[in-house]
Amino acid sequence: MSILVVGTVAFDSIETPFGSAERILGGSASYFALGASFFAPVRIVGVIGQDFPQEYLELFSQRQIDLEGIKKASGDTFHWRGRYHEDINVRDTLELHLNVLSGFVPDLPERYRDAEYVFLGNIDPLMQLEVLNQIRRMRLVVCDTMDHWIRESLDGLRQVLKRIEMLVVNDSEARLLSGESNIVRAARAILKMGPKVVLVKRGEYGVLQFSDSSIFATPAYPLEEVFDPTGAGDSFAGGFLGQLARSGDLTQQGIRRAIVYGTVVASFTVEDFGVKRLASIAMQDIEERYRSFAQLTDFHT
Numbered sequence: 001m002s003i004l005v006v007g008t009v010a011f012d013s014i015e016t017p018f019g020s021a022e023r024i025l026g027g028s029a030s031y032f033a034l035g036a037s038f039f040a041p042v043r044i045v046g047v048i049g050q051d052f053p054q055e056y057l058e059l060f061s062q063r064q065i066d067l068e069g070i071k072k073a074s075g076d077t078f079h080w081r082g083r084y085h086e087d088i089n090v091r092d093t094l095e096l097h098l099n100v101l102s103g104f105v106p107d108l109p110e111r112y113r114d115a116e117y118v119f120l121g122n123i124d125p126l127m128q129l130e131v132l133n134q135i136r137r138m139r140l141v142v143c144d145t146m147d148h149w150i151r152e153s154l155d156g157l158r159q160v161l162k163r164i165e166m167l168v169v170n171d172s173e174a175r176l177l178s179g180e181s182n183i184v185r186a187a188r189a190i191l192k193m194g195p196k197v198v199l200v201k202r203g204e205y206g207v208l209q210f211s212d213s214s215i216f217a218t219p220a221y222p223l224e225e226v227f228d229p230t231g232a233g234d235s236f237a238g239g240f241l242g243q244l245a246r247s248g249d250l251t252q253q254g255i256r257r258a259i260v261y262g263t264v265v266a267s268f269t270v271e272d273f274g275v276k277r278l279a280s281i282a283m284q285d286i287e288e289r290y291r292s293f294a295q296l297t298d299f300h301t
């Protein structure tokens with residue numbers, strides 16, 4: 001069962017307490033696609049500029065990611081610059097250059113329009129809506145967003161929220177979107193905006209899942225070294241939706257397993273700069289860490 005993702009394909013410049021990197025491959029769609037590609041075939045919809053290197057595209061191709069939906073436009077690629085604090089959960093956006101992303105109107109290749117599993121990655125909500133309008137039938141739509149879009153494009157985002165099943169946000173985004181400081185109240189308020197499930201990412205503290213009838217909590221996988229947290233959220237979503245597409249199991253139990261797969265994929269992402277670690281692992285590594293995660297959280301009531 002294939003997955004369609006729309007989001008940014010970007011250059012990232014990153015500073016962490018452990019080092020820095022300039023103009024490396026990043027973007028919400030890139031991290032999502034690489035994370036999901038271990039589980040199911042992935043198709044990307046996005047835009048790059050003339051300056052985007054072929055070697056980055058080859059990295060996607062090596063993982064069998066379908067690139068027909070990536071448009072090459074005249075201009076420069078989206079570029080994000082961020083800096084992490086000593087407390088690695090805290091980051092500042094230093095620069096955000098939309099470049100070719102401003103004015104981009106997604107136009108899905110015909111064979112993408114029957115997508116059953118859709119991830120509306122972090123991008124302008126108006127582009128997320130455009131993608132939804134072009135898809136004929138969907139089984140599950142999961143959406144991500146960011147403080148930038150909550151501030152700049154709230155009306156569009158509210159329209160998106162009415163048309164999706166699940167929203168993935170981090171704790172500060174959940175607070176900003178809902179106006180509630182308590183995270184449980186924030187999630188409840190967001191559920192009223194449309195989605196049936198809200199997943200709140202809390203960095204090294206893990207993920208909380210809310211629906212009308214249940215709450216589920218998982219920790220992050222404990223690592224001795226977190227090198228670069230960029231893309232943790234997007235690759236979490238990749239592992240999560242990848243597992244749902246692979247299993248077809250959308251029951252509460254199936255969703256819980258998918259959350260753990262997402263957590264495991266994200267734990268690899270943060271072990272090195274950019275997509276480096278994600279590009280070097282195999283499904284077997286994910287399965288092994290999934291089993292050790294089960295041990296970590298196993299107890300009998």
Ligand code: AMP
Binds near residue numbers: 012027230233
């Ligand atoms: P994450 O660490 O999972 O929240 O995602 C980080 C990725 O989001 C980086 O690779 C950036 O290129 C990308 N990004 C940063 N700001 C934005 C934005 N406003 N819209 C879309 N993508 C963004």
